[in-house]
Amino acid sequence: MGAHKVNATEASLLGFLHAGPMTGWDLVAAAQQRIGAFWSLTQSQVYRELAAMSEGGLIEAGEQGSRARRPYRLTDAGRQAFEDWCGSELAAENIRFPLLLVVMFGRDVPGGRLAEIIAEHRKIHAERLAEYERSRAAVPEEERDPYAMATRDFGIRYERAVLEWFAALPDVITGEDRR
Amino acid sequence: MGAHKVNATEASLLGFLHAGPMTGWDLVAAAQQRIGAFWSLTQSQVYRELAAMSEGGLIEAGEQGSRARRPYRLTDAGRQAFEDWCGSELAAENIRFPLLLVVMFGRDVPGGRLAEIIAEHRKIHAERLAEYERSRAAVPEEERDPYAMATRDFGIRYERAVLEWFAALPDVITGEDRR
């Protein structure tokens, strides 16, 4: 009861800690790799939230290991806080996509800059998709975690949608009208 | 030249002001409606940035109208700042999707909560897609702005991708295994 209410960033750290104690450093790496595509957080944030959650009793620091490694483990209160978060109303997804701002205001974007930006980003997204598909293929059949697969598949579908969107843009925008 | 460097949020306001003077109130409404799907901003932010940009000479307040309406118009410096922003390196898109956190940590989400959340969000996205398609169909052929169309189409493709992702989720996750 009355346990501290956590935000989504803290909840994600608690989520990782279900699998066993981890240090801040490990959490940063895990977050970047496993949820970085749809939930960004920085090293600075991680250490701050760890300190706060430790203060609040949601996690406990263990014995300090070599190189000042400080592993944190989930407490019962932390487990409860995670479940409370799951039970609370989830915020809607928040997308901030500067490229779309440029497209929206494309009429007033100077010269060929719009086409240039689009070409640039098209390439970035093609690479990201390739990367996701490579990583998907790299997981041996028998050790596929359905949850991790699902989130990666989201990324794949997202990147495909973006690429199809690029492909369907009219020439006025992609700048392919000058032949 | 040395004009103030603006962030993406300010750039979006400058973008709107290219079409003519607008008040803070109008900008909030316009932003919510026209870029809200991929760039959220709040009323509070708008008034703050307007004050700051006015201070910096990027925009100028006009005569106060009724109900204290205060229209701002773009200055040359503001136009320049907008172009500078277009010329700068655009930040990558930033997606924060709590639902995907829940999926990622699905193994530790209590009881049928995961399935429940998914069903909920599936509905939300279906409705959003329907809304986009309705709004798309509502624009008369002759007054279609290709830029606005392009950003809306992004939304449509995004929502379709999300719905297809939902549809492809395994039963372990959607909870349809108990028959």
Added chain:
DNA sequence: CCGCACATGTAAGACGTTACATGATTGT
């Protein structure tokens, strides 16, 4: 003439980013 929507603004705090500081340990 009164209630509601319009319109601007402020304050405080939560959250996120960037840069830097500090020291330990590993490998060479």
Added chain:
DNA sequence: ACAATCATGTAACGTCTTACATGTGCGG
């Protein structure tokens, strides 16, 4: 013994969110 990397942490700032305060004018 030295450089590179590991690992934690702090400081400062920028941005976003939430809530509130204040007043105006339109419509019934």
